[in-house]
Amino acid sequence: MKFQREIFRYKVAVGIVFKKLRTDLLIEGKPMTQQYLNNDISEKYNKSWNSAREETLPNTTLENLYLISNYFNINIDYFFQLVQNVTNKEVDDAIKGKSRLNNLYKNL
Numbered sequence: 001m002k003f004q005r006e007i008f009r010y011k012v013a014v015g016i017v018f019k020k021l022r023t024d025l026l027i028e029g030k031p032m033t034q035q036y037l038n039n040d041i042s043e044k045y046n047k048s049w050n051s052a053r054e055e056t057l058p059n060t061t062l063e064n065l066y067l068i069s070n071y072f073n074i075n076i077d078y079f080f081q082l083v084q085n086v087t088n089k090e091v092d093d094a095i096k097g098k099s100r101l102n103n104l105y106k107n108l
Contacts, residue, residue, distance in 0.1 A: 004108045013086040019055040
């Protein structure tokens with residue numbers, strides 16, 4: 001049970017980092033939208049991307065980790081440093097902020 005909760009929280013932290021990377025990049029003075037990222041990845045990499053899924057509760061692949069790191073011009077080591085720096089409060093807030101995450105977490 002504890003192991004499943006830890007994995008769930010780690011996945012949420014990965015999603016938080018995906019969202020931070022996206023929203024920290026400004027397009028015409030505004031944070032990049034999910035749709036913009038989806039379209040840009042599709043165009044640049046010929047790969048379907050669903051930002052909403054990846055930012056909520058990703059179960060991402062190594063290919064997607066590589067792709068997003070390449071897209072944002074960061075190395076994978078740095079990506080995982082960002083994940084490690086996500087606070088428990090940020091994870092708790094993300095879980096509480098989405099009813100789907102909240103319900104899944106309660107059932108673990």
